[in-house]
Amino acid sequence: MRREKTSVSQEDYLKEIWEIVQEEQSPISARLAEDLGVTPPAVTAALKRMTRGGFLRVERSGRIALTAKGRRIAQHLVLRHRLAEKLLTEVIGIDWKRAHEEAEKLEHGMSPEVVDLLLKRFGRESRCPHGVPLFGGLAKLRKRYGAIRLADAAAGRTYEVLRVYEREPEFLAFLGGLGILPGTRLRVLKREYDETMTVTLRGTTKRLYLGKPATSRIWVRASGGD
Numbered sequence: 270m271r272r273e274k275t276s277v278s279q280e281d282y283l284k285e286i287w288e289i290v291q292e293e294q295s296p297i298s299a300r301l302a303e304d305l306g307v308t309p310p311a312v313t314a315a316l317k318r319m320t321r322g323g324f325l326r327v328e329r330s331g332r333i334a335l336t337a338k339g340r341r342i343a344q345h346l347v348l349r350h351r352l353a354e355k356l357l358t359e360v361i362g363i364d365w366k367r368a369h370e371e372a373e374k375l376e377h378g379m380s381p382e383v384v385d386l387l388l389k390r391f392g393r394e395s396r397c398p399h400g401v402p403l404f405g406g407l408a409k410l411r412k413r414y415g416a417i418r419l420a421d422a423a424a425g426r427t428y429e430v431l432r433v434y435e436r437e438p439e440f441l442a443f444l445g446g447l448g449i450l451p452g453t454r455l456r457v458l459k460r461e462y463d464e465t466m467t468v469t470l471r472g473t474t475k476r477l478y479l480g481k482p483a484t485s486r487i488w489v490r491a492s493g494g495d
Contacts, residue, residue, distance in 0.1 A: 275324075275342060277377050278315065279315070279318075279319060279322075279324065280342065280346050280377060281305060282301065282305070282315055282316075282319060283319075283324060283325070283335065283339050283342050283343040283346065284343050284346045284347055284350070285301060285304055285305055286301070286325065286333055286335055286339075286343065287335065287340065287343035287344065287347060288347070289301075289304070291406050291407045291408070292407070295332050296332060296333040296334075297331050297332060297333065298312045298313060298316065298331065298333070301333070316333065319339070323336055323338055323339075324336060324338055324339035324342070325339045346376055346377075347406070348384065348403055348404065349375075349376040349377075349379045349384060350372050350373070350376040351372075351396075351397040351401060351403050352379070352384060352387040352388070352391065352403065353371075353372035353375040353376050353379065354368040354369065354372045354397045354398050354399070355387070355391050355395070355397060355398065356375075356387060357371050357372060357375075358398045359391075359398075365398040365399065365441060365445070365450075366438040366441035366442050366445065367438060368397075368398050368399075368435075369399070369435045369436060369438075370438070388403070391403070396432075396451065397435075398435075398451075399432060399433050399434075399435035399441075399451065400430070400431050400432030400433060400451030400488070401432055401435075407432065407488065410431050410432060410488060410490075414431060414490040415490055415491065416431050416432070416488045416489065416490055417488065417489060417490070418484065418485055418486075418487065418488055418489075419457075419466070419479070419483075419484040419485075419487040419488070419489050420464065420466070420481055420484035420485045422457050422466075422484075422489060423457065424457050424458065424459055424460045425456075425457065425458075426456070426457055426491060427454060427455070427456045427457075427471070427491075427492045428454070428455055428456075428457065428489035428490060428491060428492050429452065429453070429454050429489060429490050429492040430449060430450065430451055430452065430453045430454075430455065430487060430488075430489050431451060431488045431489055431490055432451060432487075432488040433449070433450075433451065433486060433487050433488070434486035434487075440483070440486065443483070444483075444487075447470075447477055448470055449470070449477075449487065453470060453471070454470070454471035454492050455468045455469065455470050455471065455477075455489075456468060456469050456471070458476065464480070464481040464484070465478055465479065465480050465481075466478070466479045466480075466484050467479075
């Protein structure tokens, strides 16, 4: 892909908008300000510039939509980010809870040659350390595996963890401590009225108790062993 002339700031906006959509949320200015750690006036000014540049449009409802050009840039930046995460964890040995933050620093400077070499090394069908496919993202997990949030899983069934939310190191440390990683199989024993979930990991009898803030950020698919 030919690299468009975009600033690091513009790339951050485009990637953030793309990822908000992937999380099934609505991209609006307030959400961008919060996620990017900038002021609302700064977001408004940036959106105006990027609208003029043909990267996005702001609908009457306030929802932000990427144009075809904006989507191409966002998707390629996301690919570089996921490749950087794999490089950091699988080659350099950085802990998965730090990979997202460190990859943010590397993604903007990755050349097309490096992207091609990393794709050859890791394979186009591979996934980042947090379970997201290099191409297709969460939508691909839904289409190929019928991925759902653990919060929507049924009691009495066994599931395989496909993907976990990667932006909070504390959350990743929490999951790692429990042994819940992409590829982990778990059985849902019980769902409480307050949406707390009781699970056990495959091969263990220890009961784990997960609240909605955790189960809503873990994606799973139905697995064998019911």
